[in-house]
Amino acid sequence: MILVANKEQNMKKQEITSIEKYRPVYHYTPKxxxxxxxxxxxxxxxxxxxxxxxxxxxxxxxxxxxxxxxxxxxxxxxxxxxxxxxxxxxxxxxxxxxxxxxxxxxxxxxxxxxxxxxxxxxxxxxxxxxxxxxxxxxxxxxxxxxxxxxxxxxxxxxxxxxxxxxxxxxxxxxxxxxxxxxxxxxxxxxxxxxxxxxxxxxxxxxxxxxxxxxxxxxxxxxxxxxxxxxxxxxxxxxxxxxxxxxxxxxxxxxxxxxxxxxxxxxxxxxxxxxxxxxxxxxxxxxxxxxxxxxxxxxxxxxxxxxxxxxxxxxxxxxxxxxxxxxxxxxxxxxxxxxAFALKQIIGAAIATIDDASINSNINVGEELSSSRIKVKMDICDIKDVGIEIGNSKGEHVKIGYNKLDTYFYVDRSNSGENSFKSGFAKLHKAKTNRNLESLDMEIFIDKSSVEVFFNNGERVMTEIIFPTEDFNMVKIFCDNKIEIREFDIKRISLI
Missing domain, CATH: 2.115.10.20 (Glycosyl hydrolase domain; family 43)
Structure with missing residues (x-):
C-alpha cells in the first residue's frame, strides 16, 4: 500500500510539474x-x-x-x-x-x-x-x-x-x-x-x-x-x-x-x-x-x-x-x-569574469532559468556581438548588437516551443542611431522570459520564450576581438 501511495504521489507531482512548467519564479502570475x-x-x-x-x-x-x-x-x-x-x-x-x-x-x-x-x-x-x-x-x-x-x-x-x-x-x-x-x-x-x-x-x-x-x-x-x-x-x-x-x-x-x-x-x-x-x-x-x-x-x-x-x-x-x-x-x-527592489533577490554568482570566454559555452548547471546576467564589453572592430543562452537540445536565444546596421536584437527563432503561433519565432530589433564602441547588457532570465536592458536602459526588449528544457549554457559570441570589462551570472531566488 505504501508503494502504491508513493507512486500516486509521484505521478501527481509530475503532473503538477508539467502543468507549471513555464510558471515564472520571480515574476507575478495569478494562481x-x-x-x-x-x-x-x-x-x-x-x-x-x-x-x-x-x-x-x-x-x-x-x-x-x-x-x-x-x-x-x-x-x-x-x-x-x-x-x-x-x-x-x-x-x-x-x-x-x-x-x-x-x-x-x-x-x-x-x-x-x-x-x-x-x-x-x-x-x-x-x-x-x-x-x-x-x-x-x-x-x-x-x-x-x-x-x-x-x-x-x-x-x-x-x-x-x-x-x-x-x-x-x-x-x-x-x-x-x-x-x-x-x-x-x-x-x-x-x-x-x-x-x-x-x-x-x-x-x-x-x-x-x-x-x-x-x-x-x-x-x-x-x-x-x-x-x-x-x-x-x-x-x-x-x-x-x-x-x-x-x-x-x-x-x-x-x-x-x-x-x-x-x-x-x-x-x-x-x-x-x-x-x-x-x-x-x-x-x-x-x-x-x-x-x-x-x-x-x-x-x-x-x-x-x-x-x-x-x-x-x-x-x-x-x-x-x-x-x-x-x-x-x-x-x-x-x-x-x-527597480532597485530587485537587488534583494539577486544571489550568489554562478559564473564570473574568470569563466568568460569567446565563442564557447559556459555550463552553469540548472540555474540559468532563474538568473541575471551582466556584461560590459569594448566592441570597437566588430559587426555582431552578444550573448547566447541555450540548452542541450540546441534551443537558444541570441541577444546582441549588430554594429554594422546599428540595432540591438533578441532572436528567439530557435528558443523552444513555438508551434502555437506562426511568426512567433523571429528575430526582433531595436534600432539605435548610434554606432557604439562599448556595450553593456543586463539580462533577467526566468522560466519563460528574457528581459534585456541595453546600455543602462537606453533600449529595452522583453520576450517570452518556451524552451522544452531549462537553459543551462551561456556563450559570448562575436566575429572579432572584444575586451570583456565585466561579466557575471547570478542566481535569482525568492527564498
Missing part, C-alpha cells in the same frame, strides 16, 4: 486563469497594490474583473480576494483603470481613501468609480456610477476606456487621461465625481496601427534636474508595435492651460517605444510614489496571448522598472532600469 493589463496600481501605507484584468473561470480573455495582489517590496506578492467584480448593476465587466489616494477628501469618502477608476462595458464603454476605506482590502462601488456616461446618442465612440487619474498640482485639479479609439482625451475634476472634458491629443501623431489603450501620464525631470521637467504620455497600441502586435509608445511634452483648458502639447516627430520587444504591454506606473516612476507591464502580446502553452494560467507581469528621462545626444528619451 490560475487568465491575466492581462495591470490596473489600479497605488502605493499606500507601505503597500504596493497591483490589480489586473483577470478572468475567474478560464485561461482566455472573457469575464473581466480586477484581480488583486499586494506587496511591501515589489518582489514578494500575496494574491488577495478580487478587488472589483461585475454585479447586477447592469454596467457589465470591469475593464482597465487606475487608483489614487484621496489625501484631502475631495470625493467625500474620507481622508486618505483609496479611489479606483475603471471602465464599465455596458451598454457602452463608460467610466465608473469604486473606493476603499480599509487599505484596499474591500472596495465599494460608487452608487451613482457611471461618473462619465457614454450614451448611444453621444458622439463618443465605443472605444472609450482605461481611465488614468492623477493629481495635477499646478492647476489644483484631478486630471483623467482616457483612450478614445485613436487619441487621448484629458478630463478634469475637483471632486473625482464630476468631470469636464478639456482637450484631446494624438490624432495624426505617433503610431496608429490599431486602437489606442491604457494611457499613463507622468511628470519626470530630465537628467534628474528638478528645474527641467517634462510631461510624459504613455499610450499602448494594438496592433502597431515596432516588432508586430501590441506595444507601448510614449510622447514627451508640456501640459498647460490653453484658453482655460488643460492641454497636452508635444513637438515629438518620431515614434518612441518604452520596450522594443514583443512582450511588454499596457504598462503603467504606481501612483503615490514620491520621486520615482515605477512601472510594470503585462508580459505578453495580443498576437498570441490566448495561445501560449501554459495550461492552468496565462499571463505574467514584467519585473518592475524605474523610468527616467535622459538627454541622449540631444534627444530626450525614456530609459528603463530594473
Amino acid at each position: 490560475k486563469n487568465w491575466m492581462n493589463d495591470p490596473n489600479g496600481m497605488v502605493y499606500y501605507d507601505g503597500e504596493y497594490h497591483l490589480c489586473y484584468q483577470h478572468d475567474s473561470n478560464d485561461i482566455i480573455f472573457s469575464d473581466m474583473s480586477w484581480g488583486h495582489a499586494i506587496s511591501t517590496d515589489l518582489v514578494q506578492w500575496e494574491e488577495c480576494a478580487k478587488a472589483i467584480v461585475p454585479d447586477n448593476d447592469g454596467l457589465g465587466m470591469i475593464f482597465s483603470g487606475s487608483a489614487v489616494v484621496d489625501k484631502n477628501n475631495c470625493a467625500g469618502f474620507g481622508v486618505n481613501t483609496l479611489v479606483a477608476f475603471y471602465t464599465s462595458t455596458k451598454p457602452r464603454q463608460q467610466q465608473s468609480m469604486a473606493y476603499s476605506i480599509d487599505r484596499g482590502r474591500t472596495w465599494i462601488k460608487y452608487i451613482e456610477n457611471p461618473i462619465i456616461k457614454n450614451e448611444e446618442w453621444d458622439s463618443i465612440p465605443d472605444d472609450f476606456r482605461d481611465p488614468k487619474v492623477i493629481w495635477h498640482k499646478d492647476s489644483q485639479k484631478w486630471i483623467m487621461s482616457l483612450a478614445v479609439k485613436d487619441h487621448i482625451e484629458f478630463w478634469s475634476s475637483c471632486n473625482l465625481k464630476d468631470w469636464t472634458k478639456d482637450s484631446e491629443f494624438g490624432q495624426g501623431v505617433g503610431s496608429h496601427g490599431g486602437v489606442w489603450e491604457c494611457p499613463d501620464f507622468i511628470e519626470l525631470s530630465v537628467d534628474n534636474d528638478q528645474t527641467n521637467k517634462k510631461w510624459v504620455l504613455l499610450v499602448s497600441i494594438n496592433p502597431g508595435g515596432p516588432n508586430g502586435g501590441s506595444a507601448t509608445q510614449y510622447f514627451v511634452g508640456e501640459f498647460k492651460d490653453v484658453d482655460g483648458q488643460m492641454t497636452y502639447i508635444s513637438s515629438q516627430k518620431d515614434e518612441k517605444w518604452i520596450d522594443y520587444g514583443t512582450d511588454n504591454y499596457a504598462g503603467v506606473t504606481w501612483s503615490n510614489v514620491e520621486n520615482k516612476a515605477i512601472a510594470i507591464g503585462w508580459m505578453s502580446n495580443w498576437d498570441y496571448a490566448d495561445k501560449v502553452p501554459t495550461n492552468n494560467w496565462r499571463g505574467a507581469m514584467t519585473i518592475p522598472r524605474e523610468l527616467e528621462l535622459k538627454n541622449i545626444e540631444g534627444e530626450i528619451s525614456i530609459t528603463s532600469k530594473p
Whole structure:
C-alpha cells in the first residue's frame, strides 16, 4: 500500500510539474486563469497594490474583473480576494483603470481613501468609480456610477476606456487621461465625481496601427534636474508595435492651460517605444510614489496571448522598472532600469569574469532559468556581438548588437516551443542611431522570459520564450576581438 501511495504521489507531482512548467519564479502570475493589463496600481501605507484584468473561470480573455495582489517590496506578492467584480448593476465587466489616494477628501469618502477608476462595458464603454476605506482590502462601488456616461446618442465612440487619474498640482485639479479609439482625451475634476472634458491629443501623431489603450501620464525631470521637467504620455497600441502586435509608445511634452483648458502639447516627430520587444504591454506606473516612476507591464502580446502553452494560467507581469528621462545626444528619451527592489533577490554568482570566454559555452548547471546576467564589453572592430543562452537540445536565444546596421536584437527563432503561433519565432530589433564602441547588457532570465536592458536602459526588449528544457549554457559570441570589462551570472531566488 505504501508503494502504491508513493507512486500516486509521484505521478501527481509530475503532473503538477508539467502543468507549471513555464510558471515564472520571480515574476507575478495569478494562481490560475487568465491575466492581462495591470490596473489600479497605488502605493499606500507601505503597500504596493497591483490589480489586473483577470478572468475567474478560464485561461482566455472573457469575464473581466480586477484581480488583486499586494506587496511591501515589489518582489514578494500575496494574491488577495478580487478587488472589483461585475454585479447586477447592469454596467457589465470591469475593464482597465487606475487608483489614487484621496489625501484631502475631495470625493467625500474620507481622508486618505483609496479611489479606483475603471471602465464599465455596458451598454457602452463608460467610466465608473469604486473606493476603499480599509487599505484596499474591500472596495465599494460608487452608487451613482457611471461618473462619465457614454450614451448611444453621444458622439463618443465605443472605444472609450482605461481611465488614468492623477493629481495635477499646478492647476489644483484631478486630471483623467482616457483612450478614445485613436487619441487621448484629458478630463478634469475637483471632486473625482464630476468631470469636464478639456482637450484631446494624438490624432495624426505617433503610431496608429490599431486602437489606442491604457494611457499613463507622468511628470519626470530630465537628467534628474528638478528645474527641467517634462510631461510624459504613455499610450499602448494594438496592433502597431515596432516588432508586430501590441506595444507601448510614449510622447514627451508640456501640459498647460490653453484658453482655460488643460492641454497636452508635444513637438515629438518620431515614434518612441518604452520596450522594443514583443512582450511588454499596457504598462503603467504606481501612483503615490514620491520621486520615482515605477512601472510594470503585462508580459505578453495580443498576437498570441490566448495561445501560449501554459495550461492552468496565462499571463505574467514584467519585473518592475524605474523610468527616467535622459538627454541622449540631444534627444530626450525614456530609459528603463530594473527597480532597485530587485537587488534583494539577486544571489550568489554562478559564473564570473574568470569563466568568460569567446565563442564557447559556459555550463552553469540548472540555474540559468532563474538568473541575471551582466556584461560590459569594448566592441570597437566588430559587426555582431552578444550573448547566447541555450540548452542541450540546441534551443537558444541570441541577444546582441549588430554594429554594422546599428540595432540591438533578441532572436528567439530557435528558443523552444513555438508551434502555437506562426511568426512567433523571429528575430526582433531595436534600432539605435548610434554606432557604439562599448556595450553593456543586463539580462533577467526566468522560466519563460528574457528581459534585456541595453546600455543602462537606453533600449529595452522583453520576450517570452518556451524552451522544452531549462537553459543551462551561456556563450559570448562575436566575429572579432572584444575586451570583456565585466561579466557575471547570478542566481535569482525568492527564498
